[in-house]
Amino acid sequence: xxxxxVQNDPINPGQEPYARGPVHIELVTGTxxxxxxxxxxxxxxxxTTETDAAGNxxxxxxxxxxxTPANTHYRVNEGGFVSLIQVPDSGGPYNxxxxxxxxxxxxxxxxxxxxxxxxxxxxxxVRPEVNFIGG
Numbered sequence: 001x002x003x004x005x006v007q008n009d010p011i012n013p014g015q016e017p018y019a020r021g022p023v024h025i026e027l028v029t030g031t032x033x034x035x036x037x038x039x040x041x042x043x044x045x046x047x048t049t050e051t052d053a054a055g056n057x058x059x060x061x062x063x064x065x066x067x068t069p070a071n072t073h074y075r076v077n078e079g080g081f082v083s084l085i086q087v088p089d090s091g092g093p094y095n096x097x098x099x100x101x102x103x104x105x106x107x108x109x110x111x112x113x114x115x116x117x118x119x120x121x122x123x124x125x126v127r128p129e130v131n132f133i134g135g
């Protein structure tokens with residue numbers, strides 16, 4: 001089975017690139033974590049690479065549908081920023097953003113919750129709204 005090239009060319013407007021920093025890639029299998037195996041029973045482990053001066057990196061990874069058990073994905077840690085990816089069995093090279101298991105959540109307006117009043121550990125009343133008084 002041929003590996004697929006996964007890369008990242010991060011664009012962080014207004015920020016310095018993550019230069020010469022480690023990138024850790026580990027296989028996460030099912031819900032328990034741990035090692036995965038290819039059809040030839042070769043164990044799939046972890047990888048560490050380093051970004052270049054501009055923050056770019058690449059790694060050749062085994063496609064996730066060729067790994068047992070099912071529901072396997074990779075966890076990519078770039079200086080504390082974690083991405084969960086699944087690697088297809090053909091094509092590439094792929095940018096990290098194209099392989100995300102789940103897309104990042106869309107930011108939404110913060111919700112305002114009510115207040116509960118308790119007496120002796122028992123809720124005595126609820127105020128569902130917060131009033132703002134100009135002053």
